[in-house]
Amino acid sequence: MSKQTVFKTTLWASATAAFMLTSGTSCFASSSNTEELLSNLNPVNSATFGKRKGVKIKMRVQGSSVDLPYEEEFFPRGDVSEGPSDSQLIYADSKRAASSVNGDFSFYSFQQGSMRAADSVSVYGNLRATSDLFQNDLRDVIRLYPSNSKVRDAARNYLVSTSSMPLFYFTKGNEMENAYYTRFEAEDGTPYRLMNLGWYRPTSRTKEYTAQQPDIVWHEAGHSLVDAARPDLFSDDSKAGAYHEAWGDTNAMFTLLTYESARKKLIFDVRGDLHQRNFLRSMAEEFGQSVLGSNTGLRDLDDDVKDDGFEGEVHDKSRVLAGAVYDIVVKAYEDQTRVNGVLPAKALGEVADYLRTRWVYTLTQVDSTPSFTEIGTLLKGALPEHEVGEGYGLPWMSYVEEEFTKRNISLDGTPDPWDWSVFKGRNWFAHTESAKKKILLFKTS
């Protein structure tokens, strides 16, 4: 039984009300109080636990080429409505998915007639999961660095951005071999943050949806999280653009690694050797296969591309940085398994969690035009080296040093060994017109 409902204007009205309540005079705008920031990031509200409380979601965590079960996840929120939408994420396509009487969305089937509604629910789950993870990491970073004002600024930015500009997401967006995140001002001056997940035709008879590929959803979500916390990185500077792209890919990797089913399957597939071909290192396998004819996805995080002055654009350049992060995870995982004797799937989860929090810390600290040297130096400085009780006693600083040096990035203050000015930055405004049209369509539907 399908519970889809035709989109009405009620959601727009409530979204407008939310803007009026929060824009300009956000309650976080002047807050530098650590306790207040902590209480607003992933607020723990026990009233959302229990019978008919919170919301159940069923979602993909990989595309169709990877044999993983759907994840069922409970989110303790009291504000999830048809779409699904909540105060930070607004479903903006033309058919909203309705909940069960208990307020859940986990009953939609990926096999039967409600596939498109199931897609919307899945994308909502992907976005909610990665946003909650990010907020949780911000909380941890605040606790690790309680007197660091840049940390508090980033947390405050995140709260202000996500409350005054909820993310409008389109799961059956435009026909395009692409998906994008952008931020723009509508004709009436209202600022928007928007994610458009496109679809394409691999053959004249088939369609593929980027909404069905969590790597892509989490990559775009990575842009939205970075932009919320660090709006100053939303620029056409080539360093900021490459960092943004690397963040998208690492966000997809780190979010996937929080699922035990994914970790176990990954280790099973490659007999523990994460340098073999696998679904973690391959970004967007289905897109890569259909659009590029590639067996290793749209991008391969383990292709060890070095910075030797190669030419390209921000997505190419980002591979250097994302590749270093991938290899640091693998080194730590191997040592956690071999040296500390932790079971592989558990080890992988532990080291990925540990590094991800420091990766988020690095985001709060970088300059608005961050060189790879600066990023690596900050990451190294945030990590311990063989310290008892810290980071499982692993040599984290050495991992960073080795992986950046291997890619010709020196962490002794020497500038990046290539000319950033020959790289074109990320053109965020390429999508403004298309985004404006989507919002107009949403408002008038």
Ligand SMILES: [Zn+2]
């Ligand atoms: Zn991107």
